[in-house]
Amino acid sequence: EAGVTQSPRYAVLQEGQAVSFWCDPISGHDTLYWYQQPRDQGPQLLVYFRDEAVIDNSQLPSDRFSAVRPKGTNSTLKIQSAKQGDTATYLCASSPGTYSNERLFFGHGTKLSVL
Amino acid sequence: GDSVTQTEGLVTVTEGLPVKLNCTYQTTYLTIAFFWYVQYLNEAPQVLLRSSTDNKRTEHQGFHATLHKSSSSFHLQKSSAQLSDSALYYCALSPGTGGYKVVFGSGTRLLVSP
Numbered sequence: 001e002a003g004v005t006q007s008p009r010y011a012v013l014q015e016g017q018a019v020s021f022w023c024d025p026i027s028g029h030d031t032l033y034w035y036q037q038p039r040d041q042g043p044q045l046l047v048y049f050r051d052e053a054v055i056d057n058s059q060l061p062s063d064r065f066s067a068v069r070p071k072g073t074n075s076t077l078k079i080q081s082a083k084q085g086d087t088a089t090y091l092c093a094s095s096p097g098t099y100s101n102e103r104l105f106f107g108h109g110t111k112l113s114v115l
Numbered sequence: 116g117d118s119v120t121q122t123e124g125l126v127t128v129t130e131g132l133p134v135k136l137n138c139t140y141q142t143t144y145l146t147i148a149f150f151w152y153v154q155y156l157n158e159a160p161q162v163l164l165r166s167s168t169d170n171k172r173t174e175h176q177g178f179h180a181t182l183h184k185s186s187s188s189f190h191l192q193k194s195s196a197q198l199s200d201s202a203l204y205y206c207a208l209s210p211g212t213g214g215y216k217v218v219f220g221s222g223t224r225l226l227v228s229p
Contacts, residue, residue, distance in 0.1 A: 042119075042205050056216060091159070102209075104152075
């Protein structure tokens with residue numbers, strides 16, 4: 001089966017610029033996650049969806065970050081005005097959501113550098 | 116809130132020797148699942164082990180881990196490390212209720228040398 005697809009693979013921005021990341025989960029997976037992984041740190045949850053609904057976005061910096069999953073399939077994470085502290089790899093993951101405690105399937109991530 | 120602690124940032128071991136990566140956790144949930152994910156260079160994290168049963172050993176690809184709720188631990192071990200085991204290892208937990216949130220530890224880099 002096809003895995004989780006993310007694009008772009010890399011992005012380099014100046015502070016203040018905007019950027020969008022796109023994720024296509026595994027077909028049939030109703031739960032989708034966005035994680036931020038700073039260099040040499042573990043993935044930190046930003047937001048996750050069940051179908052099109054946001055379940056938890058408490059760790060998403062709402063003043064500059066936004067995430068949508070309008071049809072319950074693909075998802076977009078957007079940073080409106082990037083800061084150097086946003087430099088990290090942004091990972092998308094999906095899971096079947098048949099029951100809780102499911103393993104996550106990760107994409108390769110988007111490596112963001114903010115200069 | 117829930118948290119996962121991996122105390123070693125880097126573990127180095129000689130090929131053929133045993134290795135142990137530590138993982139402890141804090142959670143208020145009674146029903147929980149634990150995972151070890153491995154991330155090879157320039158690859159996505161992928162699941163290595165999963166367990167939700169107290170005191171039951173789980174094995175995969177030569178690695179094993181046992182969930183011990185009494186000590187809040189889920190350490191990863193291998194009896195004979197291989198060069199190909201060099202990677203980042205993350206311990207993670209997922210509560211059985213309250214949604215599908217998965218919390219990761221900070222990760223341990225395992226470096227196996229000849």
